[in-house]
Amino acid sequence: MLEVKNLSHVYMPGTPFQVEALKEISLKIEKGEFVGIIGETGSGKSTLVQHLNGLLRPTSGDVLLDGCSIWSGKVNMRAIRSRVALLFQYPEHQLFEETVYKDVAFGPRNLGLDEKELQKRVRYGLEQMELDYESYKDRSPFSLSGGEKRRVAMAGILAMKPEVIILDEPTAGLDPAGRRQLLALIEKLHSEEKLTVIMVTHNMDEVSRLANRLFVFSAGRLVLQGEPAVVFNSPQKIKEIGLELPVLSELLLKLKDSGKNIRTDLFTVEEVGKEILEYFRGGRSCKV
Template identity: 45%
Template sequence: MEISLQGVDFAYQVAGRQLPVLYNINLKISAGDFLALTGAGGSGKSTLAQIIAGLLEPTAGKVSLDGRVLPGRGRFRGPSPWSRIGMAFQMPEQQLFAETVMEDVSFGPRNMGLSPDRVKARAYKALEAVGLDPETIGDRSPFTLSGGQRRRVALAGILAMEPEVLILDEPTAGLDPAGQELVLDLIRDFARRRDRAVVVVSHNMAEVAAIANQVLVLHQGRIALRGTPRDIFRQEEALRAYGLLPPPLTQLMHSLKQRGAPVPTDVLTLEEAQEAILHWLKG
């Protein structure tokens, strides 16, 4: 699946006036892509994610799926091409509503018109994918679960629809370190499937470095930088100018570089940093 945005602008209507948020966004997402949308608060990244998901329609420009320009989700009746894209908002556990976990996870597949057996099979598979036992947890109220478990149930509800593109807005917000790592592992597992794509909205540069293969930096509604994580993190001054802090490892390497150490500034992992520093010290 390919999602293409061409010359996209977007403005919210506030008290009868337009509040511009995005300007001339050109972007293409294909199977195998793992894109991080990042930027300071108010840069437009969450709005852009909702346009990619078909939840908002651009004020100007075009959004197409597999070369076909389409209206947003709200203007389709019956099966919609947008159902191939799943989106989790910030704190998705706050969207849980059903009396039991199984009913909540089954909601999406049931609305797709699948048979009861297929709905159940998808719900079981999705719960197992997020590390939850359907037999143990399926009949429980989602509101009796821990915060991390509720987050996983909400993600299972999206995975049960078997989307080709998964969009997540600040997926680790509010989770403890163990919960953050569990959710990131889940996202990585989804991204490893060759016919899938992932878009993650995050202001956490360490998180971006750990998961994405492409990064798009927004600043005041415009694309300011785009490239691989290594390309982006070399540009420490630019990131700071756009209200972002590079990952701690990147900051360390830039600091060493400024002090005369011949070390790279685009490391992404602790192992890479350790190897570079040991090589410098031995030299």
């Protein structure tokens, strides 16, 4: 449903500070996918996602939503941004209203919804983030804990009922419990609410487990793409561009390198545990 065609972006063209952040990127994201975008800091990931909902205008190339260019002029930008919602890194920094209710309602209000619908949307957003509507709606967002603030900011995006959510490092700076909870909520949005999720992250363990497809960026170019099993099957290349393998893949590859006949395309602790146990119990090396 989202397509990027030959997109390049140059920051501050024509000054000594000119930087070519993206070079000739083409990619396609289908409805219902969970896509991970990985790459070093400064590789162009954040620049790319800001193109997907029209916050940045491509220097050349195009972005298509359901086959229509979002820059054709016929399309209402606000409508696009409500369909493709973007949550920046540390989204709690964007909170500004006096109450949680008003802050979550900011997005839907900009869509011109009436008060009754607004209330429904706010309730929906907060409930998706497992925040109790009645007890949170009148509190000041500035009095909440870090994790709660982040979930309120996320609720503000969900209240616009988007089809695609783009999350830029959603778990950065959260404690392990907060991280686990937020990831579970995102997973639920994908599986139950059928949202298309695009997640930018540095955490290979999270993304390999959650995403069904990965895009790997390096120095403004799209260098690798495919299922996690395919991408992390080229460990040499991944390390070359300054990234790490998921811990579990690292373990499986080490075992394989030491001569064990073991699968390396597994990304959850359960699967990997099962595979290793099976290998050592069953003595599968005999099968070969």
